[in-house]
Amino acid sequence: MERERDPTAAAMEAEVAQVLRDTGSHEKALEHFTLALELDPGVLDYWALRAQANFTLKNYREAFRDCISVHKDIRPVAMWKIGGRVLSSLGQYVLSEVWLRRASRLTEGNDYEALLLFQQTRIHRFYDPLTEGTSVQVRFTKYGRAVFCTEDVAEGQELFRDTPLVSSQTDDSAKAHPACSHCAVSLLTAEDYFGMDTFRRMNKAQKAIIKKAWPKVTAYPCPHCKREKYCSLECRTHAWRQHHCHLCPSINPPAAKLYDFCAKGTTQEKGMWNSMFSPMIMARIWANILTRVKELGVKGEPTKDQWARAKEPYRRFLGFGVSGFVKQIPKMLKIMQAIFQNTEIKYKIDELEFERRYYQVACNVQSFGPPCVTWHEFVAEFHRTARPGENHRRVAQEMRGEPKDVTFGGLYALQSSLNHSCDKNVDVMDAVVDGKPGVVIRAKQPIKKGGELYTTYIDTSMQRPQRRAWLYRAYHFWCECQRCKYEGDDCSICTQCGKKARKDSPFSVCSRCHRAWYCSPQCQKVAWKAGHKKICKAWPTN
Numbered sequence: 001m002e003r004e005r006d007p008t009a010a011a012m013e014a015e016v017a018q019v020l021r022d023t024g025s026h027e028k029a030l031e032h033f034t035l036a037l038e039l040d041p042g043v044l045d046y047w048a049l050r051a052q053a054n055f056t057l058k059n060y061r062e063a064f065r066d067c068i069s070v071h072k073d074i075r076p077v078a079m080w081k082i083g084g085r086v087l088s089s090l091g092q093y094v095l096s097e098v099w100l101r102r103a104s105r106l107t108e109g110n111d112y113e114a115l116l117l118f119q120q121t122r123i124h125r126f127y128d129p130l131t132e133g134t135s136v137q138v139r140f141t142k143y144g145r146a147v148f149c150t151e152d153v154a155e156g157q158e159l160f161r162d163t164p165l166v167s168s169q170t171d172d173s174a175k176a177h178p179a180c181s182h183c184a185v186s187l188l189t190a191e192d193y194f195g196m197d198t199f200r201r202m203n204k205a206q207k208a209i210i211k212k213a214w215p216k217v218t219a220y221p222c223p224h225c226k227r228e229k230y231c232s233l234e235c236r237t238h239a240w241r242q243h244h245c246h247l248c249p250s251i252n253p254p255a256a257k258l259y260d261f262c263a264k265g266t267t268q269e270k271g272m273w274n275s276m277f278s279p280m281i282m283a284r285i286w287a288n289i290l291t292r293v294k295e296l297g298v299k300g301e302p303t304k305d306q307w308a309r310a311k312e313p314y315r316r317f318l319g320f321g322v323s324g325f326v327k328q329i330p331k332m333l334k335i336m337q338a339i340f341q342n343t344e345i346k347y348k349i350d351e352l353e354f355e356r357r358y359y360q361v362a363c364n365v366q367s368f369g370p371p372c373v374t375w376h377e378f379v380a381e382f383h384r385t386a387r388p389g390e391n392h393r394r395v396a397q398e399m400r401g402e403p404k405d406v407t408f409g410g411l412y413a414l415q416s417s418l419n420h421s422c423d424k425n426v427d428v429m430d431a432v433v434d435g436k437p438g439v440v441i442r443a444k445q446p447i448k449k450g451g452e453l454y455t456t457y458i459d460t461s462m463q464r465p466q467r468r469a470w471l472y473r474a475y476h477f478w479c480e481c482q483r484c485k486y487e488g489d490d491c492s493i494c495t496q497c498g499k500k501a502r503k504d505s506p507f508s509v510c511s512r513c514h515r516a517w518y519c520s521p522q523c524q525k526v527a528w529k530a531g532h533k534k535i536c537k538a539w540p541t542n
């Protein structure tokens with residue numbers, strides 16, 4: 001039965017409903033909001049209040065119905081936000097983003113909650129498929145993405161595995177240990193390991209022993225440029241499609257300069273590349289974006305929207321750094337500009353684009369490699385089949401220990417969501433994932449449900465001031481982890497109360513960890529209880 005419009009009675013009902021809601025009686029509140037609406041359906045606030053009440057009670061469909069009962073042209077911001085939340089709770093992330101974006105636009109980006117909800121929804125959309133079947137979840141926090149446990153986990157438990165979105169071997173590693181340029185599998189042959197001179201000097205029997213024990217290695221070079229080697233035709237085809245079709249010097253001659261630069265394989269340009277990553281990884285990102293543009297069926301110049309869609313997988317990687325840094329590596333900027341001005345669809349690489357990508361890689365790159373290389377297989381087989389005698393002895397004598405590691409730098413969608421702590425609770429280890437080198441993340445200690453997972457980005461044997469300076473320089477944040485909180489800088493300041501010591505009377509150091517200094521036993525006791533005990537151990541020193 002339709003009620004007669006009565007604005008005064010409606011306002012009273014809405015008031016009662018809000019009191020009930022604020023005291024936790026949500027069911028009752030919902031009844032009164034409904035009454036208010038029946039008495040005065042023209043008041044938008046009542047619709048928003050009832051939508052919120054339905055959302056709180058997890059009546060998602062009813063909440064959404066309330067939201068769409070108000071025409072979109074007059075729908076208030078609060079309703080766009082509730083609608084966005086409802087859709088997100090129903091797993092409709094793309095639609096939810098549309099609603100939340102609308103809320104943000106209406107407030108010209110000033111509604112912090114709408115922006116936060118939008119990011120949270122986006123994180124769900126990107127990461128829920130990646131964490132399915134694992135005991136972790138990615139959430140949006142004040143530090144951006146972060147990974148949390150969804151159940152209690154035990155020490156040593158595997159948390160998740162990951163494969164790189166894009167990767168490239170570091171230049172010095174590539175010089176020392178050949179590997180599949182696409183998947184990082186070792187392509188080291190017996191001749192590479194023993195050296196041609198030694199190999200030639202060996203007799204037939206010795207060569208036969210090596211040949212029998214060394215696993216068969218077949219390398220498939222790029223048939224056009226011969227600059228890239230792959231472990232299989234499948235890897236070669238994948239690499240071609242993903243990036244090499246734009247970077248092969250036979251097709252794009254300016255790329256030869258990049259290959260020449262990388263082939264030098266020594267620490268160059270003030271150490272900006274080799275120890276961490278090769279500039280090749282940046283070229284592969286841009287090249288892959290071009291492939292994605294082409295896959296969208298673009299004819300002619302791509303639109304802004306098409307570029308955005310092609311760049312989407314790389315948007316998730318945050319990168320911060322000092323602007324103007326590109327001036328320190330002008331040669332590489334020129335090389336990249338020449339390459340991407342010579343592609344079928346041109347990619348404009350100005351200083352800003354170059355720096356942004358550089359920092360994206362620098363802040364997120366994870367080094368990895370195959371846990372087992374051809375040499376390991378050889379050694380196992382050699383020892384299994386070894387017989388006493390001159391020939392085996394001579395081969396054993398010529399072995400010069402492990403070859404240099406295969407080291408790749410890779411961007412991983414999930415692994416790169418791990419934040420840093422100087423007292424990490426997970427280990428990132430090399431592993432075989434889906435038959436190829438990747439990483440596995442294991443708990444280093446028991447972690448409670450809801451606990452955040454932390455890796456470490458730097459050498460944590462350093463003292464606190466050095467650690468924090470490194471992190472600031474390389475990752476642009478000032479570490480506030482438990483360890484940094486309860487360790488001090490030196491004997492001149494009390495780690496607990498901040499009091500300054502007299503020059504001739506420095507404060508005493510914690511006798512166990514030697515990383516905190518106190519002005520008095522009281523300060524030491526307070527610090528111990530507050531949190532020092534959790535991080536007080538004999539940390540390795542370098």
Ligand SMILES: C[S@@+](CC[C@H](N)C(=O)[O-])C[C@H]1O[C@@H](n2cnc3c(N)ncnc32)[C@H](O)[C@@H]1O
Pocket residue numbers: 143144145146316317318319320363364416417418419420421475476477478479480481
């Ligand atoms: C590899 S990403 C880690 C995931 C990151 N939160 C994100 O959303 O991309 C590295 C960046 O995360 C942020 N970060 C990581 N650990 C942090 C910490 N302990 N405190 C503050 N920011 C941190 C820094 O901005 C850093 O450059």
